[in-house]
Amino acid sequence: MDANLEPLVRSLRAAPIVDRDGYEYFVHGVTDGIPPMEPDVLDAIVDGLRERIDFADVDTIVAPEAMGIHHATALSLETGVPFVIVRKRSYGFPAEVAIHQETGYGESEFFLNGVDPGDRVVVVDDVLSSGNTIEAICEALEAADAELVDVAVVLRRVDKDRPEFSRAVTHLLDVGVEDGELVIVD
Numbered sequence: 001m002d003a004n005l006e007p008l009v010r011s012l013r014a015a016p017i018v019d020r021d022g023y024e025y026f027v028h029g030v031t032d033g034i035p036p037m038e039p040d041v042l043d044a045i046v047d048g049l050r051e052r053i054d055f056a057d058v059d060t061i062v063a064p065e066a067m068g069i070h071h072a073t074a075l076s077l078e079t080g081v082p083f084v085i086v087r088k089r090s091y092g093f094p095a096e097v098a099i100h101q102e103t104g105y106g107e108s109e110f111f112l113n114g115v116d117p118g119d120r121v122v123v124v125d126d127v128l129s130s131g132n133t134i135e136a137i138c139e140a141l142e143a144a145d146a147e148l149v150d151v152a153v154v155l156r157r158v159d160k161d162r163p164e165f166s167r168a169v170t171h172l173l174d175v176g177v178e179d180g181e182l183v184i185v186d
């Protein structure tokens with residue numbers, strides 16, 4: 001495991017698990033902003049993503065609300081790349097792309113704005129679970145004729161029996177819930 005991720009690994013050990021309609025959901029600063037996100041954890045995340053992704057020719061970081069926002073903000077400050085948020089409200093702009101999102105515990109509508117055809121983009125989110133959110137955003141970016149440089153999440157959920165997500169996704173750690181506890185798989 002990447003030793004530079006130690007602050008993130010340490011913080012994950014304390015993550016409580018809550019039941020969301022039968023879905024074992026872990027609560028962490030990355031995914032929920034609670035318990036408090038320590039700056040050294042966010043630093044480790046930004047450094048880890050920058051080691052794995054070349055932001056040199058990236059025009060825009062794209063992150064869904066809500067829990068992609070703090071990662072996109074921190075990355076933007078370090079890389080100088082601007083970011084846009086995929087919002088859960090429509091603005092009615094002519095080029096807006098509507099996105100339907102379904103997670104393991106709910107569904108909602110997203111709206112992509114602020115990305116022009118040909119823009120080189122990196123998608124960033126907190127966690128990939130079913131992959132439906134990332135897939136829907138990638139398809140919206142393809143519809144907007146953006147160039148997808150990379151897709152990144154801090155954590156991938158790789159619980160037993162979970163089908164593997166087909167798209168290549170840069171990630172820092174794989175995690176799962178076993179016997180009511182969050183475990184780091186690699």
Ligand SMILES: O=P(O)(O)OC[C@H]1O[C@H](OP(=O)(O)OP(=O)(O)O)[C@H](O)[C@@H]1O
Pocket residue numbers: 031064065066067068102103104125126127128129130131132133134
């Ligand atoms: O891989 P998936 O199954 O699609 O799940 C991952 C998505 O679920 C969470 O968002 P959520 O819908 O809970 O909204 P939030 O970011 O506003 O908390 C998380 O922030 C990811 O965007």
